[in-house]
Amino acid sequence: MIQRQGPSPLYYEASPRNRPTLRVEPGEMFEVVTQMNVGPDLSVVPPDLWDDWTRYHSYEIERPNPSSGAIWVEGAELGHAVEVVIEDMELAPVGYSAFRGDNYLFPKTPVTDRDLIAARVVRIRDSHVIWEEGLALPVRPMVGMVAVAPAHESQSTVRVQKWGGNMDIQDLGPGARVQLAVNVPGALVHIGDVHALQGDGEIAGSAVETSALIRLRVELTERPEEMTWPRIVTPERVMTVGSGRPAERAFRIAASELVRWLHADYGLSPAEAVLLLGQVVEARATQVVNPTITYVASVRHEILKGLRR
Numbered sequence: 128m129i130q131r132q133g134p135s136p137l138y139y140e141a142s143p144r145n146r147p148t149l150r151v152e153p154g155e156m157f158e159v160v161t162q163m164n165v166g167p168d169l170s171v172v173p174p175d176l177w178d179d180w181t182r183y184h185s186y187e188i189e190r191p192n193p194s195s196g197a198i199w200v201e202g203a204e205l206g207h208a209v210e211v212v213i214e215d216m217e218l219a220p221v222g223y224s225a226f227r228g229d230n231y232l233f234p235k236t237p238v239t240d241r242d243l244i245a246a247r248v249v250r251i252r253d254s255h256v257i258w259e260e261g262l263a264l265p266v267r268p269m270v271g272m273v274a275v276a277p278a279h280e281s282q283s284t285v286r287v288q289k290w291g292g293n294m295d296i297q298d299l300g301p302g303a304r305v306q307l308a309v310n311v312p313g314a315l316v317h318i319g320d321v322h323a324l325q326g327d328g329e330i331a332g333s334a335v336e337t338s339a340l341i342r343l344r345v346e347l348t349e350r351p352e353e354m355t356w357p358r359i360v361t362p363e364r365v366m367t368v369g370s371g372r373p374a375e376r377a378f379r380i381a382a383s384e385l386v387r388w389l390h391a392d393y394g395l396s397p398a399e400a401v402l403l404l405g406q407v408v409e410a411r412a413t414q415v416v417n418p419t420i421t422y423v424a425s426v427r428h429e430i431l432k433g434l435r436r
Contacts, residue, residue, distance in 0.1 A: 130155070134162040134338065137193035141274040141290060142281035143311040147199035150313075153347040156214065161270075161321045162193045163338040167225040167246030176248055179221040183338050192272055192284040192293055192320050199313035200345050207309040208350040209275060211316060215301050215342040216268040222256065222323050222337035223248045249335060251323050256335050264324055270341065271295045271320030271334070273357075278310040284317060287370035287421050291357050293320060294368055294421045295329050295414035298361050306358040308350050316345060329414040353387040356380060359423070364409070366425040374412055377422035381410065385424045393434040403430075 132149040151157050163184045172180045200209055225246035249256050255263040272284055274291035286292050291307050299305060307314075318341065325334030359366040367388060369380025385408065389400040410424040 129158055129342075131158040132160065132196050132198065134160045134195050137162055137188070137195065138197060138317060139190055139193060139284055140281040141194070141276050141284055141292065141315070141317050143276045143278065143315065144281065145197035145276065145315055147313060147315065148196050150199040150201060151345060152201050154344055156342060156344050159195050159198075159318045159341045159343065161195050161319050161338050161341065162188065163219070163222070164188075164193070164320055164333070164336040165191050166223055166336070167248065171246045172248045176221055176250060179219070180248060183219040183221055194272060194274070194284045194317040194319040196317055197276065197315035198318070198345070199315065200347060201313075203309045203314040203347055204312055205309060206350055208306050208348050208354065209309055209314045209316060210304050210306045210346040210348060211273055212304050212344050212346060213270060213299065213301055213341065214344065216270075216321070217340040218251050218266065218268055218321070218323050219338045220251050221248065222251050222335045223333075224331060224335050225333050226331040251335075251337060256324050266323045267297055267300065267325070268339065269297050269300045269322050269325060270318060271299075271322055272317065273299060273305050273307070274317040275307045275309060276311045276315035276317075284319060285417055287417060287419055289356050293414075293417055294357070294370070295320070295322075295325065295334070295417075296359065296366075296368070296421065296423055297325055297413065298359060298366060298423070302362050304360045306348075306354070306360075308354060314345075327411050327413060329416055332416045351391060353391045354384070356384050358384070358388065364425040364427045365431070366423045368421065368423055370419045370421045372419050374415070374420045374422065377412070377420045378410060378424070381422045381424035382408065385426065389434075393431060395434065
């Protein structure tokens with residue numbers, strides 16, 4: 128029987144003091160139900176979506192980015208890494224996006240005029256977001272927030288650091304693996320902030336926010352000595368994550384982590400890794416509206432196949 132972690136209790140900080148809400152063995156399949164993020168004013172909910180809206184959205188959310196879990200991984204200790212494997216996602220049939228008239232991307236410009244506040248509640252149906260009549264956008268399900276507990280402190284699930292957090296990386300969908308260094312016994316994995324669709328930068332301050340049933344498992348490995356920030360493996364590429372301000376800092380972290388990975392696992396000297404990545408690296412800011420910017424740097428598997436491991 129597959130264990131299921133419901134949408135409550137919810138945590139708003141990744142913390143070593145969070146009470147475990149589910150205990151899993153490495154490799155065990157389990158399910159997590161996530162809660163939709165804080166929503167727009169109820170006046171924007173169309174009457175034909177009201178039943179689904181009230182079914183899938185809780186009005187008891189205290190603040191943004193609620194996390195379902197702290198999930199205890201049996202045997203996880205310092206020196207280990209957990210690899211969170213997203214097997215499948217079932218999205219709720221309703222979602223929303225909202226621009227509240229200001230964010231970190233657009234300081235002191237006309238775009239931040241409070242008169243420009245906008246929100247939209249949408250139907251999610253047949254693998255599409257029904258934006259309006261005549262415009263159906265293909266869904267790209269993703270888990271915005273994946274984290275483990277930091278070692279000694281509580282950190283808001285809105286933030287991003289070496290322990291993960293609200294990275295808002297579109298590639299964290301079915302088939303993706305995210306690797307995080309364990310900081311406390313049991314790791315205490317946090318999952319939340321599911322999006323049906325999100326553009327690079329998440330420039331409105333929200334994506335198509337929704338809730339979901341996620342099937343996943345957690346593998347346990349030795350932590351690679353050179354890994355300090357999260358790593359991601361998808362069917363198409365390997366990716367490294369960095370976060371900071373300004374954007375150049377976040378990019379430098381992600382690129383440096385990728386250089387270390389190629390040096391350790393593919394036999395390249397750091398200089399050779401930089402030279403190769405100078406031709407083939409793909410990088411982008413996945414979100415620019417949180418307290419820090421998240422950048423990913425990636426290289427496709429087809430390029431790595433020719434390198435010695």
